[in-house]
Amino acid sequence: MRRINYQExxxxxxxxxQELEKGQKQARLRDRVRFVRYLKAGQANTQPEAGAMIGLQRRYSQQYVSQGL
Incomplete structure (x- = not known):
């Protein structure tokens, strides 16, 4: 399995x-930014881990990334 270095x-x-997250009014988009922030900050090491942190099922976290970071 390919390993992605999210920090890069x-x-x-x-x-x-964080600023994008604070300024976002729509909860779905705010969650998407938080998902990406968790990966960038190293709080989550994998997509499913970041998704679980914001309450997403594994499949939806994969869709977030397939739509582009």
């Missing part, structure tokens, strides 16, 4: 992601 793959900084 995600171009925005953790601070930028």
């Amino acid at each position: 793959a995600i171009k925005k900084t953790v601070a930028e992601l």
Whole structure:
């Protein structure tokens, strides 16, 4: 299985992601930014782990990433 280095793959900084998250009014989009922030910050090491942290099922966390970080 291919291992992704999310700290390099995600171009925005953790601070930028936090600002995007705070400014987002729609809960679904705010969760998506939080998902990406968890991966970038290293709080989650895998997509399913980040998804579980925001209450997503495994399949939905895979869809988040397939739609683009």
